[in-house]
Amino acid sequence: MFAKYSNQKEKINFEEIEEAAQKIQNGELVLFPTETVYGIGANAFDEIAVKKIFEAKGRAGDNPLIVHISNLQMVNEIVEEISDLEKKLIEKFWPGPLTIIFKRKSKDVIPNVVTANLNTVGIRMPSNLIAKELIQRAGVPIAAPSANVSGRPSGTKIEDIIEELQDKVSYILDGGLTDIGLESTVIRVEENKINILRPGKITKEQLEEVANEVEVDSHVLGKVEKNEKVASPGMKYRHYAPNTKCMMVYSEDEDKMISRINEITLGMKQEGKKILILAKKKNLNNYISEIKWNMGENLNEIAKNIFTLLRKVDKEQVDLVIIEGVGRNGLGLAITNRLIRACAYQYEIIN
Numbered sequence: 360m361f362a363k364y365s366n367q368k369e370k371i372n373f374e375e376i377e378e379a380a381q382k383i384q385n386g387e388l389v390l391f392p393t394e395t396v397y398g399i400g401a402n403a404f405d406e407i408a409v410k411k412i413f414e415a416k417g418r419a420g421d422n423p424l425i426v427h428i429s430n431l432q433m434v435n436e437i438v439e440e441i442s443d444l445e446k447k448l449i450e451k452f453w454p455g456p457l458t459i460i461f462k463r464k465s466k467d468v469i470p471n472v473v474t475a476n477l478n479t480v481g482i483r484m485p486s487n488l489i490a491k492e493l494i495q496r497a498g499v500p501i502a503a504p505s506a507n508v509s510g511r512p513s514g515t516k517i518e519d520i521i522e523e524l525q526d527k528v529s530y531i532l533d534g535g536l537t538d539i540g541l542e543s544t545v546i547r548v549e550e551n552k553i554n555i556l557r558p559g560k561i562t563k564e565q566l567e568e569v570a571n572e573v574e575v576d577s578h579v580l581g582k583v584e585k586n587e588k589v590a591s592p593g594m595k596y597r598h599y600a601p602n603t604k605c606m607m608v609y610s611e612d613e614d615k616m617i618s619r620i621n622e623i624t625l626g627m628k629q630e631g632k633k634i635l636i637l638a639k640k641k642n643l644n645n646y647i648s649e650i651k652w653n654m655g656e657n658l659n660e661i662a663k664n665i666f667t668l669l670r671k672v673d674k675e676q677v678d679l680v681i682i683e684g685v686g687r688n689g690l691g692l693a694i695t696n697r698l699i700r701a702c703a704y705q706y707e708i709i710n
């Protein structure tokens with residue numbers, strides 16, 4: 360069965376969004392854009408529909424889904440309570456790319472399959488107009504993970520994911536390239552402290568404007584050891600990684616970073632190996648490898664491009680991909696978090 364495709368790139372077609380919303384109500388899956396990445400969504404109240412998402416993605420059952428809402432009434436239905444700090448965060452960052460992990464209501468409003476049996480639930484209110492309309496018209500919260508087969512980079516445009524997902528959904532809303540390109544910031548609030556479980560467009564610095572204490576979970580950059588307990592199940596899983604071997608090299612001193620990348624390239628070249636470099640536009644000319652791709656000019660552009668680039672890497676048939684690191688400031692933390700995983704923790708940081 361193939362999905363109905365609706366082009367919403369140039370102009371929003373509300374009739375077609377309405378059709379897609381009916382699919383959600385009927386317990387079917389819809390591929391839709393958000394401001395971060397595409398989502399593969401189902402009615403969050405419908406256990407059977409949500410199970411289809413796990414099947415479509417090949418997702419582990421212990422990895423909970425984010426519930427997408429379009430108004431605050433939907434939140435009140437699902438969560439036990441909203442603390443003062445959470446209220447402030449909602450006011451400042453919703454609608455937008457921030458997922459808050461709340462304590463869920465004790466009676467089962469949201470089925471256990473959505474939250475992987477946790478007593479918490481991750482909620483966000485997307486700002487993308489198509490996403491907002493879809494949820495509003497469906498009249499129910501939509502459970503949606505990133506639209507990609509588990510382990511693959513998240514989809515930031517339909518062209519990248521159509522092959523792997525078109526026969527798994529009933530409707531595709533194509534909103535073009537997503538604005539941000541990386542998934543939402545996921546946080547947990549404990550009293551007056553914010554814990555960042557997954558960094559994203561809403562940065563640590565922005566969260567510090569609202570809370571006195573903001574901590575980055577140790578697994579955001581650190582490796583998860585076997586059987587280690589994690590604050591967010593998604594941290595455990597292999598993610599974003601091409602089949603080709605990748606490594607990240609970073610130094611605050613760009614000359615040092617470039618020299619080191621050229622040194623590795625030279626050594627590999629002498630062994631007859633092919634190297635692909637992913638670098639910022641301004642640095643491309645400094646690299647001795649013949650194959651090099653532009654990641655973008657700045658952090659916003661790199662965030663937007665990185666998943667598409669990672670998806671293309673395997674087609675190039677090289678022996679090693681070397682990716683320039685971007686540091687940890689602002690959006691850099693989110694990009695670094697994705698790159699470290701794409702490189703299966705193979706990275707060098709030079710002082």
Ligand code: TXA
Nearest residue numbers: 395397398423424479480481504505542543591592593
């Ligand atoms: O931007 C986004 O967040 C996109 C778009 C579609 O909204 N969604 C997304 O979903 O990235 P997904 O499923 O790919 O990633 C959700 C992450 C996972 O790492 C999951 O473990 C974590 O959020 N998560 C969800 N509910 C949680 C909970 N109750 N406690 C801890 N972590 C949770």
Ligand code: MG
Nearest residue numbers: 504505513542
């Ligand atoms: Mg994902």
